[in-house]
Amino acid sequence: MAIFKSGNPTLTEKMFDKSLGMDASLQGTMTVKGAINKFGFMMLMLIAGAAFNWHLFQEGKTATANMWMMVGIFGGLITAVAISFKPNWAQYLAPLYALLEGLFLGGISVIMNNAFAESYPGLVMQAVGLTFGVAIAMFLLYNFRVINATQRFRSIVFSATLGIAIFYLLSMVLGLFGVNVNFMHDSSMLSIGISLFVVVVASMNLILDFDMIEQGAERGAPKFMEWYGAFGLMVTIVWLYIEMLKLLSKLSSRD
Numbered sequence: 001m002a003i004f005k006s007g008n009p010t011l012t013e014k015m016f017d018k019s020l021g022m023d024a025s026l027q028g029t030m031t032v033k034g035a036i037n038k039f040g041f042m043m044l045m046l047i048a049g050a051a052f053n054w055h056l057f058q059e060g061k062t063a064t065a066n067m068w069m070m071v072g073i074f075g076g077l078i079t080a081v082a083i084s085f086k087p088n089w090a091q092y093l094a095p096l097y098a099l100l101e102g103l104f105l106g107g108i109s110v111i112m113n114n115a116f117a118e119s120y121p122g123l124v125m126q127a128v129g130l131t132f133g134v135a136i137a138m139f140l141l142y143n144f145r146v147i148n149a150t151q152r153f154r155s156i157v158f159s160a161t162l163g164i165a166i167f168y169l170l171s172m173v174l175g176l177f178g179v180n181v182n183f184m185h186d187s188s189m190l191s192i193g194i195s196l197f198v199v200v201v202a203s204m205n206l207i208l209d210f211d212m213i214e215q216g217a218e219r220g221a222p223k224f225m226e227w228y229g230a231f232g233l234m235v236t237i238v239w240l241y242i243e244m245l246k247l248l249s250k251l252s253s254r255d
Contacts, residue, residue: 068103108242216229
């Protein structure tokens with residue numbers, strides 16, 4: 001069905017249709033409340049991982065902290081790919097994904113916090129606050145149907161998300177060949193404008209994530225899809241937070 005087109009690559013029509021082909025009678029069916037509860041548990045895992053690595057950095061154990069941050073980056077990527085191909089594994093791997101992402105986010109957050117300690121004290125806390133503020137706002141806008149996940153809306157967000165992914169991939173490839181894409185990282189108005197655009201697109205993906213979870217529950221997806229839906233929502237939240245950090249750091253550099 002067309003309603004299952006999402007900008008989030010982890011929440012797709014194919015995955016939900018695949019899950020519906022599995023026997024849900026033994027474990028029950030997916031509910032919105034169940035997915036939200038599991039997302040809350042994943043948030044606790046993410047916070048635990050972030051606090052652990054933040055503490056290592058603050059204690060001066062930089063090498064160990066950097067090692068855990070790399071484990072978080074690559075381990076999180078591998079786990080995410082595994083869940084994307086095997087959604088029924090989400091009930092086992094989604095908490096691990098959250099913990100690994102926490103290790104990465106804790107490391108990058110403390111690095112940014114120390115780098116901007118003088119020019120922008122409280123940058124990390126503001127990024128956290130804005131991320132949750134946007135997430136809550138998007139949920140309310142979706143819940144009260146101020147923004148509807150129409151087919152046109154899905155198509156626009158999907159296209160924008162794909163374009164951003166390609167843009168980031170090209171900039172990484174160019175960087176490997178020594179070509180500096182300075183406007184991606186400096187504090188110019190163009191760079192800030194790009195970051196603002198990416199933050200908006202990430203925010204709009206939350207609408208699609210909420211819609212995917214709701215539609216999955218309505219279609220009677222198996223119980224394990226609650227973990228899969230929570231995992232997809234976590235992917236977007238992590239992306240949004242990273243983009244918030246980048247945007248605030250660019251704004252700080254202009255002061």
